[in-house]
Amino acid sequence: MTLVTRTRTRAVDTLTLDSPDNRNALSAALVTELADALTDAGRDRAVRAVVLTHTGNTFSAGADLKDPPRPEALVALLRQIVELPQPVVARVTGHVRAGGLGLLAACDIAVAATTATFAFTEVRIGVAPAVISLPLLPRADPRALSRHCLTGERFDAAEATAAGLLTAHADDVDTALTPMLDGLRKSAPDALAETKRLLTARVLEAFDRDAEHLTALSARLFSSAQAREGMTAFLERRDPAWVV
Template sequence: MVSPVRAVTQAGVATLTLDSPGNRNALSAGLVAALRDALASAAQDDTVRVVVLTHTGGTFCSGADLKAPCDPADFLALLAEIAALPRPVVARVTGHVRAGGLGLLGVCDIAAAGPESTYAFTETHLGVVPAVISAPLLPRLDPRAAARYLLTAEPFGAAEATRIGLLTLHSDDVDTALAPVLAGLRKAGPEALAATKRLVNAPVRDALARDGAALTALSARHFASAEAREGITARFERRDPAWSL
């Protein structure tokens, strides 16, 4: 079976590519497991200074695989492992990011995107709750913007994503913009780099540890609800859900 995550290490950079374009890199059980394995391998490789998380196709990650979603507890474990990884994790985005994919993006230490990228917290339109992803995102996002976009599911672009704290930077050429970032990380002492990451992402790690179990239960409860069944069915049938006005 072909893995939904490709891993290549070169010049101190482990590039992990989400490679399941057929389902828009959705968070299936297979993709989450493969990404956790790839991250563990990067953590054990002393030559790796930084992990770059990127994607094939026009979507970085579309969120939960609605046909076969991963266990919320496994997704929580993935987010916690990224936050605790003793290497900085840099997201490189050139496409769309939706729902749970925003949690994956938000837990990264640095996030850069190109001009065609778009973002939306689509959960409420499906009758579910952006619960687990709130742990890494709320410590980073502007509170007013977080309230607006998590509630309304409005799409927004890279400039707005940078303004509200979802992205670190955006550029017409994401690789050119990332070049000095990666160069700086390569020059850093590995122990100092790991300790500094622990320092700056402490609020994210604390939120995942403190609230993760409750948020996982909240997510599972709403995914199992009648409202979610209607919302997800409506999405597959390309119609508005029954509650729409």
């Protein structure tokens, strides 16, 4: 079954996460397919920009607890988005949780529906947003991240925009994206690539400096007793043992 589909309209490739049965969770298979699709788009000189979107009511629920990707694979995917020569634009019409917010942070532009909701749910299952902090910390508001990453609270698109997690939110996402995509189509490909390189330099510095440490941290936390309890509780739809 194909988990990522690819279409093209006027030099813009759209990569659609198409695993709605598990809310487009980042399984090992989906991460591999998305990385392959990004590689193909990145090598194609006819592609001016890439739109990353989804089927169903969830952009991505984060790591697939039944088939999680290796931390190294998720780091590589996030870095691939940041390093892709073409701008990557997130088109979000549903909800975003945990690792899905890492995808948003890696994108150059992110626009979501006003009705979308967001949450860093890692702490609720006994882990931390370790790997996804690589693109998040250089781009988002530190105070907002402190609240949302520590509490796991759900927040809305207006808060996500104010925190720097989104470029914009709108009732009609496609109407909001139209002038942005038209602007990318009017821009010289090499100039776009060099401008993106300037804008992502700080993000890539974080990858170079911290990726190895955070990959190890993620692996350690996901294998911990608290994570086993948290993930079991989540799958059994009950509170984990530490809830008071």
